[in-house]
Amino acid sequence: MTLGELLRSGREQLVAAGIASPALDAAVLLCHAAGVRREVLMGYPEREVEAAAAGNYLSFIRRRVAREPVSRIVGRREFWGLEFGVTGHVLDPRADTETLVEAALAWLRDRPACRVVDLGTGSGCILLSLLHERPRDEGLGVDVSAAALDVARANAAALGLESRASFVLGNWSAGLPAAFADLVVSNPPYIPRADIEGLEPEVTLYDPMGALDGGRDGLDAYRALAADVKRVLKPGGGLFFEIGMGQQEPVAALLKDAGAILVRPFTDLAGRVRCLGAFFDEPGARAPF
The missing domain is CATH 1.10.8 (Helicase, Ruva Protein; domain 3)
Structure with a gap:
């Protein structure tokens, strides 16, 4: 033919x-x-x-x-203008998550070399996109899945970033030293469990459930992250989360309860709040955003 x-x-x-x-x-x-x-x-x-x-x-x-996604069939997905390998062990990167990368880069602008920690790194697309734009930074990706970490390491090598990106098995920030990171980023599972069944088959059949299921109300991961992130951040550090529809207020409340003095929303191209940035320092510190 x-x-x-x-x-x-x-x-x-x-x-x-x-x-x-x-x-x-x-x-x-x-x-x-x-x-x-x-x-x-x-x-x-x-x-x-x-x-x-x-x-x-x-x-x-x-x-x-x-209904297998094209990215799963060809084994790769473009994100932030870069090509990432994907397997069934990691969430398929979405263009909407570039909002988080854009927001974090705006916060990093004019800052000296930083250490970035990506909690629930999956394919490594967020961490590696940031390191690609910031050649003096180094980063650590943490994931509970060893198979996902293999994918992230392969992507780091393919992008020539393996010397500045490390990956470790772990449960969110547990085990990380205090005052370890200048910047923490995360795209945690945030879909309420009861809503997963109604998603497109490309998602429910092919994305790993652990990357989707946010618990009964979708906020389980945010509770775990907010409880410890202030400890992990250096003074003056910043935090950027992706969030789901309607989660701005409850996630902001969790962050403020954890000590955040400022929580700022960031919108995607459709005008929807897709990301929250949080700052934990005392008033009078360098303007966070």
Whole structure:
């Protein structure tokens, strides 16, 4: 079969399955299977594809029809303009989480070399994106999953950041020294348990449950993090969390109960509060934001 024939077949199957972006998904999967760039796919539809590559592509289409995300099929996801390997052991990075990276970088601006700690690091996309932008910083990623840490280490190596990024097995900040970090970031599980069943199959079937389940009200991880983060931060340090819909006030209250003197919301491109930044120092310290 030719590139054009395969592309048309895949697109038709995805349309019939109700996939939201059939043309794009079919093209990405065909480029991956055939080992060609998008320009070749569009410019030379008559090019024949070897049987093995065509068979791989059709199997990819079947997996996508079953609602497996494209990123899981090809094994990578773009985030912050960088490419990250992903497996079933880590949360698939979402563009919305770039709000957290952007907010943290704004806070870091003009600050000297810092130590960044990413709690629940998963693929390492948040930590490694920050280190990529801040070549003098070093970072530590913590995760309860050894398999997730393997993915994060591989991503650090692929991005040339392994000399400045370390990863350790741990339960949030437990075991970290006091006054250890200039900046703590986290995208913890925040979906209320009862809501998970109603999410898209791409999420419920393929993201690890431990990266989704925030407990009965979605706030379990925030309670654990808020209880200890002030101890872990250096004087003048900052904290940035991703949060879910409607969680701004309860998470801000947890942070203030833990000693935060300032909690600031940050919105995504849709105007939704996606991230909270918190500052724990006494009044009169350097302006935190």
